[in-house]
Amino acid sequence: KAGVTQTPRYLIKTRGQQVTLSCSPISGHRSVSWYQQTPGQGLQFLFEYFSETQRNKGNFPGRFSGRQFSNSRSEMNVSTLELGDSALYLCASSLDLRVLDQPQHFGDGTRLSIL
Amino acid sequence: GQSLEQPSEVTAVEGAIVQINCTYQTSGFYGLSWYQQHDGGAPTFLSYNGLDGLEETGRFSSFLSRSDSYGYLLLQELQMKDSASYFCAPGGDDKIIFGKGTRLHILP
Numbered sequence: 001k002a003g004v005t006q007t008p009r010y011l012i013k014t015r016g017q018q019v020t021l022s023c024s025p026i027s028g029h030r031s032v033s034w035y036q037q038t039p040g041q042g043l044q045f046l047f048e049y050f051s052e053t054q055r056n057k058g059n060f061p062g063r064f065s066g067r068q069f070s071n072s073r074s075e076m077n078v079s080t081l082e083l084g085d086s087a088l089y090l091c092a093s094s095l096d097l098r099v100l101d102q103p104q105h106f107g108d109g110t111r112l113s114i115l
Numbered sequence: 116g117q118s119l120e121q122p123s124e125v126t127a128v129e130g131a132i133v134q135i136n137c138t139y140q141t142s143g144f145y146g147l148s149w150y151q152q153h154d155g156g157a158p159t160f161l162s163y164n165g166l167d168g169l170e171e172t173g174r175f176s177s178f179l180s181r182s183d184s185y186g187y188l189l190l191q192e193l194q195m196k197d198s199a200s201y202f203c204a205p206g207g208d209d210k211i212i213f214g215k216g217t218r219l220h221i222l223p
Contacts (some may be wrong), residue, residue: 035213041215042214043213043214043216045210056208056210090157090158103148104158106157106158107157108157109157
């Protein structure tokens with residue numbers, strides 16, 4: 001069974017641009033969560049999607065948005081990029097919501113660098 | 116509010132036992148997970164505690180005390196490959212909270 005696939009693996013952008021990251025969950029998984037990881041802040045929750053609906057959102061500005069498609073694939077968009085958005089963006093999928101004993105499976109992430 | 120505390124770094128010797136503590140505060144708490152992340156890798160699930168007590172999975176054990184909002188991960192017979200970051204992740208209010216994790220250094 002294929003794991004969580006994130007594309008692209010690496011991305012370089014400049015301030016003010018926008019970026020779209022993609023995540024394909026494990027087949028059969030309906031919940032997709034996005035996280036931002038930086039050395040200073042650790043792993044921070046961005047949002048979670050289930051059945052094409054955003055179910056939860058972390059404390060990030062509105063420049064960060066996402067969506068989920070009917071096949072559970074998800075995209076994350078960041079507009080008006082800032083230097084502080086440089087981070088590893090991780091996507092995780094799980095079978096369902098609120099089922100901690102069913103682990104989240106993480107992708108390898110997209111490394112975003114803002115120049 | 117929400118809070119999560121675990122040590123930033125822990126050092127132990129190969130073959131020894133190490134315990135990584137985690138205290139948390141989150142509304143709607145329903146369970147505590149642990150994840151491992153090697154440098155350059157993705158976090159991987161280690162264990163889950165939904166009830167008080169100890170859960171054992173091979174060399175790793177995890178403990179939860181709901182009344183104390185406290186848990187720990189116990190790693191036995193440490194191996195060099197256990198050098199990684201470890202995240203406790205309490206689940207509450209329909210989301211899972213991670214933090215900065217604990218960096219575990221293993222000395223030969």
